[in-house]
Amino acid sequence: MTTISFIGLGTMGAPMALNLLRSGFDVVGYNRSPARVAKFVAAGGRGALSVAEAVTDSDVVITMLPDSPDVTSVYTGPDGVIANTRPGSLLIDMSTIRPDVARAVADTAAGRGLRFLDAPVSGGEQGAKDGSLAIMVGSSEADFAAALPVLSEVGATIVHVGRVGSGQTVKAANQLIVAGTIQLVAEALTFLRAHGVEVEKALEVIGGGLAGSAVLRSKGPSMRARDFTPGFRVSLHHKDLGIFNDAAREAGVVAPLAANVSYLVGALKAQGCGHLDHSALLLLVEQLSGIDAREVGTETTGVMNS
Amino acid sequence: MTTISFIGLGTMGAPMALNLLRSGFDVVGYNRSPARVAKFVAAGGRGALSVAEAVTDSDVVITMLPDSPDVTSVYTGPDGVIANTRPGSLLIDMSTIRPDVARAVADTAAGRGLRFLDAPVSGGEQGAKDGSLAIMVGSSEADFAAALPVLSEVGATIVHVGRVGSGQTVKAANQLIVAGTIQLVAEALTFLRAHGVEVEKALEVIGGGLAGSAVLRSKGPSMRARDFTPGFRVSLHHKDLGIFNDAAREAGVVAPLAANVSYLVGALKAQGCGHLDHSALLLLVEQLSGIDAREVGTETTGVMNS
Numbered sequence: 001m002t003t004i005s006f007i008g009l010g011t012m013g014a015p016m017a018l019n020l021l022r023s024g025f026d027v028v029g030y031n032r033s034p035a036r037v038a039k040f041v042a043a044g045g046r047g048a049l050s051v052a053e054a055v056t057d058s059d060v061v062i063t064m065l066p067d068s069p070d071v072t073s074v075y076t077g078p079d080g081v082i083a084n085t086r087p088g089s090l091l092i093d094m095s096t097i098r099p100d101v102a103r104a105v106a107d108t109a110a111g112r113g114l115r116f117l118d119a120p121v122s123g124g125e126q127g128a129k130d131g132s133l134a135i136m137v138g139s140s141e142a143d144f145a146a147a148l149p150v151l152s153e154v155g156a157t158i159v160h161v162g163r164v165g166s167g168q169t170v171k172a173a174n175q176l177i178v179a180g181t182i183q184l185v186a187e188a189l190t191f192l193r194a195h196g197v198e199v200e201k202a203l204e205v206i207g208g209g210l211a212g213s214a215v216l217r218s219k220g221p222s223m224r225a226r227d228f229t230p231g232f233r234v235s236l237h238h239k240d241l242g243i244f245n246d247a248a249r250e251a252g253v254v255a256p257l258a259a260n261v262s263y264l265v266g267a268l269k270a271q272g273c274g275h276l277d278h279s280a281l282l283l284l285v286e287q288l289s290g291i292d293a294r295e296v297g298t299e300t301t302g303v304m305n306s
Numbered sequence: 307m308t309t310i311s312f313i314g315l316g317t318m319g320a321p322m323a324l325n326l327l328r329s330g331f332d333v334v335g336y337n338r339s340p341a342r343v344a345k346f347v348a349a350g351g352r353g354a355l356s357v358a359e360a361v362t363d364s365d366v367v368i369t370m371l372p373d374s375p376d377v378t379s380v381y382t383g384p385d386g387v388i389a390n391t392r393p394g395s396l397l398i399d400m401s402t403i404r405p406d407v408a409r410a411v412a413d414t415a416a417g418r419g420l421r422f423l424d425a426p427v428s429g430g431e432q433g434a435k436d437g438s439l440a441i442m443v444g445s446s447e448a449d450f451a452a453a454l455p456v457l458s459e460v461g462a463t464i465v466h467v468g469r470v471g472s473g474q475t476v477k478a479a480n481q482l483i484v485a486g487t488i489q490l491v492a493e494a495l496t497f498l499r500a501h502g503v504e505v506e507k508a509l510e511v512i513g514g515g516l517a518g519s520a521v522l523r524s525k526g527p528s529m530r531a532r533d534f535t536p537g538f539r540v541s542l543h544h545k546d547l548g549i550f551n552d553a554a555r556e557a558g559v560v561a562p563l564a565a566n567v568s569y570l571v572g573a574l575k576a577q578g579c580g581h582l583d584h585s586a587l588l589l590l591v592e593q594l595s596g597i598d599a600r601e602v603g604t605e606t607t608g609v610m611n612s
Contacts, residue, residue: 099501122511122515122516123515134511134514134515136508157511159507159510160504161503161507161508161511162502162503162504163502166502166503166504166508169497169501169503169508170498170503170508170511170512173494173497173508174511174512174515174516174517175517176490176493176494176497177487177490177491177494177512177517177519178516178517180486180487180489180490181483181486181487181490181517181519183486183562184482184483184486185483187482187554187559187561187562187563187564188479188480188482188483190559191475191482191550191554191557191561192476192479194557194559195405195471195472195475195553195557196469196472197467197468197476198466198468201465201466201467202465202472202475204465205428205442205476205480206476206479206480206483208440208463209429209440209480209520210428210480210484210520210521210524211428211481211483211484211487211520211521212519212520213483213487213519213521214515214516214517214518214519215516215519216483218516244497248493248497248500251497251500251501252500252595252596253493253496253497253591254591254594255493255496256489256493256566256594257486257489257563257566260562260563260566264562285559285560285561288560288562289558289560290558
């Protein structure tokens with residue numbers, strides 16, 4: 001029986017670990033806060049008190065962590081994954097981190113005969129619960145094939161996009177397009193309202209043509225209703241755009257809209273809106289335009305600090 | 307029998323006028339260049355030698371012209387539509403122009419007992435041929451109802467979005483989202499290529515999630531193939547973004563991505579690429595990033611001047 005160590009039982013990690021458990025894998029869960037481990041044990045999983053204990057007997061290690069430094073710290077060092085896993089093990093990082101950090105960890109792992117894949121996801125908490133995530137995998141062909149039986153229990157679309165680090169590169173590009181499209185919709189929405197147009201009908205006709213997008217479809221109604229309950233938090237998107245811009249600079253790619261939308265997301269976070277859904281970019285456009293939310297005639301769920 | 311004057315038999319206007327003809331309307335066509343009128347007459351329509359002659363006996367006047375000054379000049383003045391049409395006639399401008407110009411023409415028309423609607427379209431040349439255009443109408447409810455039997459012969463989705471000028475406002479917002487999304491896809495594509503990712507697979511997985519859009523679906527493959535045959539020309543999109551930015555300034559709306567993508571489209575036009583499809587924004591991102599198109603390993607259809 002394949003034993004999987006699952007490190008990082010947060011909003012995304014916990015439901016993913018449960019899906020693996022339900023699929024019949026032997027799953028050992030670890031999280032920095034013991035309460036999350038206890039919850040996983042109560043649901044039928046095994047628990048561990050440290051990273052080293054979690055990975056000692058595993059065939060596959062999966063990590064789902066907030067940011068690049070967390071991944072580096074969990075994988076490297078004497079108490080980390082790499083020092084304590086059996087040679088030949090498959091290490092799958094599903095966090096969204098910097099591609100260069102993914103490659104550095106992969107190099108360290110290779111030095112101890114371990115196989116590392118970067119496999120960030122899209123689809124959010126609901127996708128994690130449903131097992132319907134899209135997974136972008138960077139690895140060798142052989143490692144991808146080895147990981148597929150595990151990944152297919154947590155995701156529905158699993159695509160091998162290139163060598164190690166490529167999964168993170170694709171995820172970064174994905175996050176640019178999402179943030180940029182939200183900002184475009186926020187600007188269009190503010191513009192339409194300011195001109196007294198019937199916004200619902202306008203978005204309907206716009207959405208049916210070349211301007212149509214998943215953002216307009218899934219975020220348009222909540223943006224019109226000014227509901228900024230996450231969803232995906234501004235603070236996480238801020239981190240992801242930093243990854244895009246750093247990786248773009250590294251490759252010599254000049255991306256003007258990426259720079260622009262980054263500073264807008266940064267401003268939103270700086271003003272205390274990091275906890276809101278990323279569609280709260282609408283609030284920033286209104287603020288820049290001197291529009292009082294009350295004038296729009298609807299309540300706002302989760303306001304800017306004022 | 308309803309007589310329709312159709313002024314502006316260009317790429318969009320000609321197939322629209324033909325569709326009205328096929329639907330059984332009596333259609334009088336006029337265009338500045340007589341060759342286009344002759345072509346319309348050869349196809350079974352009636353022709354006129356001037357705007358005044360074209361509109362004298364009509365119930366409905368439709369205009370499909372390149373820009374705001376063209377609309378002003380065709381409608382106003384002693385030889386224009388307004389001075390020469392029978393009171394009570396319905397005037398429908400389907401050009402993409404400034405909302406304030408649409409309102410000014412409407413005011414002049416109202417002074418002579420004429421009803422004016424702005425009804426810009428999306429869907430391009432193919433939509434014009436198929437009669438499948440989306441039409442955004444700004445007018446009173448009564449005028450919208452009066453125009454519907456005519457509009458439904460040239461479009462499939464016909465939406466009343468508000469008072470006169472609102473159609474243009476919605477079209478401007480539409481054009482912002484389209485240009486912005488193309489630019490985001492161009493930046494993402496350049497980023498993915500620079501990092502050596504498998505681009506086709508990457509776009510597939512990106513397109514299936516929150517980053518998915520009609521632009522990615524319909525322009526992604528031709529952008530990957532570097533085919534910039536229009537489609538919709540950079541020079542027209544440049545005009546449309548000018549309309550958005552002017553109307554945004556007028557309403558006090560601050561739209562950072564609109565400003566940003568406008569200058570990018572402006573640069574593309576300034577460098578002699580006005581005749582290419584708007585997806586040629588990819589060329590500008592490559593140029594800014596110092597990427598030689600030859601390094602990408604594919605031919606480019608329609609190159610920048612160099």
